[in-house]
Amino acid sequence: MRRVYLDHNATTPLDPRVFEAMRPYMTGVFGNASSPHFYGRLAKQALEESREIIASGISSKPEEIVFTSGGTEADNLALRGIAYQKGKRKGHVITSSIEHHAVLRTCVALEKEGFSATYLPVDSQGRVDPDEVKKAIRRDTVLMSVMFANNETGVIQPVAEIGRIAREYGIPFHCDAVQAIGKRVMEVEELKIDLLALSSHKIYGPQGIGALYVRDGIGLSPMITGGHHERGLRAGTENIAAVVGFARAVKIAIDEIDIYRTMVESLRNKLESGLIKALDGVAIHGAQGERLPHTSCIGFASVEAESILLHLDLKGIAASSGSACTTGDPEPSHVLTAMGVPPELAKGSIRISFGRENTEEEADYTVNALSDAVRHLRSISSQWTTAKPL
Numbered sequence: 337m338r339r340v341y342l343d344h345n346a347t348t349p350l351d352p353r354v355f356e357a358m359r360p361y362m363t364g365v366f367g368n369a370s371s372p373h374f375y376g377r378l379a380k381q382a383l384e385e386s387r388e389i390i391a392s393g394i395s396s397k398p399e400e401i402v403f404t405s406g407g408t409e410a411d412n413l414a415l416r417g418i419a420y421q422k423g424k425r426k427g428h429v430i431t432s433s434i435e436h437h438a439v440l441r442t443c444v445a446l447e448k449e450g451f452s453a454t455y456l457p458v459d460s461q462g463r464v465d466p467d468e469v470k471k472a473i474r475r476d477t478v479l480m481s482v483m484f485a486n487n488e489t490g491v492i493q494p495v496a497e498i499g500r501i502a503r504e505y506g507i508p509f510h511c512d513a514v515q516a517i518g519k520r521v522m523e524v525e526e527l528k529i530d531l532l533a534l535s536s537h538k539i540y541g542p543q544g545i546g547a548l549y550v551r552d553g554i555g556l557s558p559m560i561t562g563g564h565h566e567r568g569l570r571a572g573t574e575n576i577a578a579v580v581g582f583a584r585a586v587k588i589a590i591d592e593i594d595i596y597r598t599m600v601e602s603l604r605n606k607l608e609s610g611l612i613k614a615l616d617g618v619a620i621h622g623a624q625g626e627r628l629p630h631t632s633c634i635g636f637a638s639v640e641a642e643s644i645l646l647h648l649d650l651k652g653i654a655a656s657s658g659s660a661c662t663t664g665d666p667e668p669s670h671v672l673t674a675m676g677v678p679p680e681l682a683k684g685s686i687r688i689s690f691g692r693e694n695t696e697e698e699a700d701y702t703v704n705a706l707s708d709a710v711r712h713l714r715s716i717s718s719q720w721t722t723a724k725p726l
């Protein structure tokens with residue numbers, strides 16, 4: 337059966353070049369990077385070279401990179417690491433209402449422990465207003481956390497403005513860049529970011545590896561204690577093969593960023609214009625703002641996203657109804673709700689995220705399959721009476 341993978345924001349296939357880079361560390365080179373002997377030194381060398389590559393990808397210093405098990409752990413380390421710094425279980429955190437659950441649920445957990453949190457609203461295009469960030473600052477604010485680009489809509493946040501505000505008030509600024517790395521050029525110093533969460537499996541690297549950039553001078557409490565790995569910020573023997581793969585994936589993504597952007601953007605434009613032409617009652621969420629080039633969040637009036645996805649799956653097309661972490665959740669997406677999308681339309685919204693291996697022909701195939709599915713579902717829906725402009 338024909339298969340078309342259009343869920344690259346959930347995860348990406350492993351690039352064969354990444355696999356080749358990892359292979360020696362899954363077979364011959366097996367040392368523990370903390371061992372002083374020959375085997376350990378080989379592993380340590382790979383670890384430090386990888387750290388340099390990732391650091392140069394975000395214009396940081398290698399010693400500012402802490403390897404973690406992925407984006408979720410990096411977000412947790414940033415938020416909890418700052419919150420627990422002073423040893424007091426109180427203080428205020430500013431974040432946005434459209435963050436990934438790795439940030440949102442960590443903030444909720446912190447609230448249960450005695451901290452307080454402000455969840456900033458977004459406008460109809462899914463953007464946080466930097467003025468709102470400024471207004472939310474309190475004397476006891478210990479951290480700001482606003483993502484670089486949203487995983488459901490691809491909408492880019494005003495990170496540079498928020499960074500400037502954070503620096504002006506001397507508040508650490510954490511940015512979840514899990515979806516943005518490799519798609520946007522990012523220089524942490526210029527953007528005044530103090531903590532930046534990264535993940536490998538969104539950029540054709542292996543799953544289960546990520547990193548947190550921690551700006552020199554930012555104090556952080558470790559979440560995992562044990563040995564002196566990762567400057568004492570994250571104990572545990574490093575997964576060298578995964579780290580090497582992550583570094584190779586970052587290097588490829590950055591080297592090929594322009595080709596990638598042009599290519600996926602043209603596929604996305606083809607998809608969106610094709611659907612708008614073929615169907616009434618289609619809304620592209622966040623389309624008026626700046627978005628990641630490969631992500632499209634599309635609402636279809638009077639249909640359920642889960643039914644559309646089922647039809648697509650029968651045609652071999654893999655897409656999603658939002659974050660992979662919320663699959664099966666009957667509630668409309670918290671991101672679309674925050675943007676003021678009516679619940680019925682939010683429930684009829686799907687996310688398509690293109691990748692390097694997709695083709696124009698696949699975009700056409702998807703337009704046809706999607707239009708057929710929506711037409712069919714509307715034909716059996718009592719809610720769909722006539723074409724309603726959105």
Ligand code: PLP
Pocket residue numbers: 345346405406407408409411436438483485486487512514515535536537544545546660
């Ligand atoms: N942050 C964002 C914006 C994400 O999209 C994801 C994953 O979907 C994560 C964090 C979690 O990353 P990981 O899957 O590496 O734990």
